[in-house]
Amino acid sequence: MHTLAHLKATLIAARINHELSVDAWEQRVATVETYLLLHQDIFRNDPELDEVLKELNRVRCSPWHLQKKTEQLHAEIWALRGELRRLRTVRRSCVHIRSVLESWDDLSRSRQAISIANGGGDSENSGDAPQTVTALRDGTRLPRPEEWYEKVRLKTERELKRIRRVLDKQRSLV
Structure with missing residues (x-):
């Protein structure tokens, strides 16, 4: 069983040892705190307890x-912030894709209006997009935008879920 003097020495070593990582430092402090809580009945009347608690506060x-x-x-x-920047880039891509799909529509x-005006009914140019590629007004050629949009969506x-997990983890640490 550890004595209060040993716990105090552990805390002093944790305070002055600048080579400890933050995680190792926090682990030592948590170990001492847990030990004090578990054995508080034993140490309650010990005069060194105040010194250990002061040292714990200093640490x-x-x-x-x-x-x-x-x-x-x-x-x-x-x-x-880097994750957020990447997410914003993905969002901008989605906005661009949406505008491309609206242009497609x-x-x-x-095409459908021209086909109807020319007296054509449901011909192959009645507004259905070709299965491979099509040209937009600005000359952009895209392969099947529905699949492209779905893939990006x-x-x-997935990115949003990953970032939410990271944010939840950060919130739990604070």
Whole structure:
């Protein structure tokens, strides 16, 4: 069984050891806190308990470790900003695809109107897009936009789910 002096020494070592990673530092502090909670009946009347609790508070507020934790959180924030930037790019792509599909619909309606005006009924040019490629007003040629749109939509949904998982993980850490 650990004595309070041993716990205090562990905390002092955690406070002054600047080679510890933030995770290792937090693990040591959590271990001491857990040990104190589990054995609080034993240590309740021990005069060294106040010293250990003061040292625990010093460790939690150690400027070096707080700076390292801040740097770690900043790195995670920058990573999330990168994810957000990528998501915005995907969203812009979806907006572009939507405008292309609307242009496709406009072209289809124009073809149908021309076909009806020329006296044609349901001919092969009645507004149905060809199965392979078609030309839009601006000369862009696209393969089957419905499949393309669906593919991008699914990719966007996967990205959103992944980013939500990352954000949920970050919220749980704070």
